[in-house]
Structures are given as structure tokens and as C-alpha cells.
Amino acid sequence: MFDVHKIREDFPILNQQVYGKPLVYFDNAATSQKPHVVIDSISDYYQKINANIHRGVHKLSQVSTDAYEQSREKIRSHINAKHAYEVLFTSGTTMGVNLVASGFTTLLKKGDEVIVSALEHHSNIVPWQMLCERTGAVLKVIPMNESGELKLDEFDGLLSDKTKIVTVNHISNALGTVNPIKYIIDKAHSFGAAVFIDGAQAVPHLVPDVRALDCDFYAFSGHKMCGPTGSGILYGKEEWLEKLPPYQGGGEMIKEVTFEKTTYAGLPHKFEAGTPNIEAGIVLGTAVDYLNSIGFENIQAQEKKLLDYGTSELLKIDGIKIVGTAKEKTSVISFNIDGIHPYDAGTIIDKMAIAVRTGHHCAQPIMQFFDIPGTIRASFAFYNTTEEIDRLIEAVIKAKTMLS
Numbered sequence: 001m002f003d004v005h006k007i008r009e010d011f012p013i014l015n016q017q018v019y020g021k022p023l024v025y026f027d028n029a030a031t032s033q034k035p036h037v038v039i040d041s042i043s044d045y046y047q048k049i050n051a052n053i054h055r056g057v058h059k060l061s062q063v064s065t066d067a068y069e070q071s072r073e074k075i076r077s078h079i080n081a082k083h084a085y086e087v088l089f090t091s092g093t094t095m096g097v098n099l100v101a102s103g104f105t106t107l108l109k110k111g112d113e114v115i116v117s118a119l120e121h122h123s124n125i126v127p128w129q130m131l132c133e134r135t136g137a138v139l140k141v142i143p144m145n146e147s148g149e150l151k152l153d154e155f156d157g158l159l160s161d162k163t164k165i166v167t168v169n170h171i172s173n174a175l176g177t178v179n180p181i182k183y184i185i186d187k188a189h190s191f192g193a194a195v196f197i198d199g200a201q202a203v204p205h206l207v208p209d210v211r212a213l214d215c216d217f218y219a220f221s222g223h224k225m226c227g228p229t230g231s232g233i234l235y236g237k238e239e240w241l242e243k244l245p246p247y248q249g250g251g252e253m254i255k256e257v258t259f260e261k262t263t264y265a266g267l268p269h270k271f272e273a274g275t276p277n278i279e280a281g282i283v284l285g286t287a288v289d290y291l292n293s294i295g296f297e298n299i300q301a302q303e304k305k306l307l308d309y310g311t312s313e314l315l316k317i318d319g320i321k322i323v324g325t326a327k328e329k330t331s332v333i334s335f336n337i338d339g340i341h342p343y344d345a346g347t348i349i350d351k352m353a354i355a356v357r358t359g360h361h362c363a364q365p366i367m368q369f370f371d372i373p374g375t376i377r378a379s380f381a382f383y384n385t386t387e388e389i390d391r392l393i394e395a396v397i398k399a400k401t402m403l404s
């Protein structure tokens with residue numbers, strides 16, 4: 001049985017006071033908190049098995065290499081990739097996007113097209129703009145409607161044989177919209193384009209099946225799914241990873257180096273230059289185990305309860321406008337209070353010991369679309385409670401009273 005109060009005991013950070021009041025942590029879309037098992041595994045790594053991987057023949061190096069490769073295999077199985085070598089360790093989603101956007105430099109020519117969506121995080125916009133600047137390719141944008149849903153008929157109209165890659169997020173960090181990525185993937189493939197999915201906001205809430213989705217790339221960060229910062233995954237289909245050149249040169253990614261010519265290592269090492277964040281890679285596997293032990297059905301049920309409760313309670317307050325009302329939504333509520341700047345409201349909410357995010361959420365084009373300076377964003381995790389939402393409602397009412 002899912003007992004949220006029991007689960008909260010796994011997260012030591014939640015049990016603290018801020019400004020003399022119990023902390024309410026509603027900034028999970030920025031980063032999640034970490035359970036004991038994750039925190040302890042980091043310490044365990046350094047106390048017991050720290051050694052550089054894939055290098056020494058000595059015992060400790062073999063043990064840490066095995067732990068690293070077991071974590072890769074665990075993540076392969078979790079996302080149902082065909083081969084472990086299609087699962088690359090990265091420092092996070094941002095690196096995954098940059099690795100692929102950089103690699104596509106050799107594959108694009110002037111006049112080719114790259115499609116992004118109106119709902120993207122800056123890290124899934126800027127690397128593609130830089131790619132377009134380097135190659136002369138043209139960036140096209142799938143527009144959205146007032147609910148924060150992508151306009152699929154307009155997407156269909158953007159596709160042509162000039163389209164080389166389509167890149168969208170699975171779930172929007174700013175609005176919580178769950179995008180119809182299977183439709184987007186299949187449609188893009190029918191024009192021969194590759195598809196990159198930014199899964200940063202999806203993996204804390206669901207298990208992506210990369211083979212069923214048939215995406216060409218799928219990137220995510222460990223720190224938003226109860227794992228350590230500096231850990232991340234880029235899944236890429238073997239045929240694409242073979243086509244892309246290495247991202248960084250250095251140790252580990254080579255087969256043979258002479259001053260005349262270097263030959264590169266095979267997958268995944270070709271993309272894993274230098275000493276990685278070893279303990280973060282290993283402990284990401286621990287975080288995946290932890291989430292699976294809670295169960296994604298339980299996670300989704302709790303988060304749906306929080307989303308529904310939070311939405312209906314907020315809407316009882318006069319002058320609240322929720323930004324992002326897609327039919328398919330995850331547990332993110334972006335909102336504004338009529339006539340009040342989100343930053344001012346956020347300051348008062350913070351003083352009530354409630355951590356929400358205010359601002360543009362690294363998605364300025366979304367704010368431009370709605371013609372607002374930003375939003376207040378409450379993003380819930382499975383360890384949050386409806387009592388905490390009551391605290392938020394109280395704080396919003398207080399902010400409204402004080403500022404209007």
C-alpha cells in the first residue's frame with residue numbers, strides 16, 4: 001500500500017523548518033529531492049569502491065567498472081533499449097541535446113530544416129539554433145494553442161523532405177503538457193527525419209519505452225528523478241550513434257592514437273571521453289531502483305490526486321489564472337494572480353516556507369506567447385501531500401491580500 005507519510009521518511013531534507021515553519025517543497029520540476037538510499041550510495045561508492053573505470057586491471061577498478069556497467073544495463077532495461085551501448089552516460093539533458101545537435105553539423109546542409117516546438121526548454125532550443133547558424137539550416141517551430149497543446153495539424157504542414165530532425169519534449173517543464181510524441185515520431189519518420197525527445201520532465205513520472213516509441217534519441221537528467229546532479233542519459237539508436245561523429249576528444253573514446261591519425265572506440269565509449277561522474281552514473285541506477293520499488297502506478301496516482309486537488313483549490317480563489325490547461329497534463333501547475341507580478345507573490349509564498357518557482361522557467365518563448373512576465377509554478381512529486389497544498393492555498397490568499 002502506498003503511504004505518503006511513510007515515503008516521506010525516505011527523504012531527510014523534507015523534515016526541516018524554513019523560517020520557523022515546516023518546509024513545503026513544490027519545486028520538483030527544477031530538481032527532485034533524494035531518498036536515503038541515493039544519498040547513502042554516493043557515500044558508499046567513495047568509502048568502498050572508488051577507482052577510475054575501464055582503465056586499471058586492478059581489482060578496485062574492475063569493481064567500479066562493473067558497478068558502472070551494471071547501472072548502464074539497469075537503465076537499458078528500464079527504458080527498454082535494445083543494446084546497453086545505445087545508453088550513453090551524460091552530465092544531464094543539456095549535454096544530451098548538445099551532443100546530438102553538435103553531431104548533426106556534419107549531416108546538415110544549407111536549406112535543410114530542423115523542427116522544434118513552442119513548448120521547449122531553452123536547452124532544447126539554443127543548441128539547435130547554434131546548429132542552424134553553423135550549417136545554414138532553418139529552424140521551424142510547431143505552434144501551440146491557448147491551452148498549451150501543440151497544434152498537430154500545423155506540425156503536419158511543417159514537415160517536408162527538407163526536415164532532417166524534429167525535437168520536442170515529452171512533457172513541458174513550464175506547463176506540464178504531455179505531448180503526443182508517438183504521433184510526432186511516426187509522422188516525422190514518414191518524411192525520413194530523425195526524432196529527438198527531451199525526456200527531462202517525463203522520467204520522474206513515467207517509464208519511456210524507447211523501442212515502442214521508436215524515437216531516435218531520448219535524453220534525460222538524473223537529478224529530476226531522485227538521482228544525483230551531474231548524471232544523465234542519452235539514448236540513441238545504434239544506427240544514429242554510428243553516424244554521428246564523437247562529441248569530445250580525449251581519453252577513453254579512442255581505439256588508437258598516433259600523431260598522424262586517431263581511430264575511435266566503439267559505442268558507447270566513442271561518446272564518453274574522459275573520466276565521467278562515476279558515482280553519479282552508478283547511483284542513477286540506484287534512483288531508478290528506488291522509483292521502481294515505489295511503483296510508477298503509485299507515483300502517477302498520487303501525483304494525479306495532487307494535480308486535481310491543487311487545481312480545484314486554486315481555482316476557488318478569485319483572480320487566479322492557470323497557465324497551461326492541456327487535457328494531458330502532469331503534476332505541474334503554473335499560475336498567476338490577477339494584477340500581481342509573479343515575483344512579488346513568490347516572495348511572500350517563500351516567506352511561508354513554500355518552495356515554488358517563479359519566473360520564465362527557462363522557457364521564455366512560452367511566456368511571450370501568453371504575454372506574461374512569468375508564472376508561479378508549483379510542481380508536485382509523489383512525496384507531496386494535499387495538506388501541503390492547503391498551505392500553498394493559504395499562502396496564495398495571503399499574497400493576494402497583501403499585494404492587491
Ligand SMILES: *Cc1c(COP(=O)(O)O)cnc(C)c1O
Binds near residue numbers: 200
Ligand atoms: C530541466 C530540463 C532540461 C535541462 O536539464 P538539465 O538537467 O538542466 O540539463 C531540459 N528540458 C526540460 C524539459 C527540462 O525540464
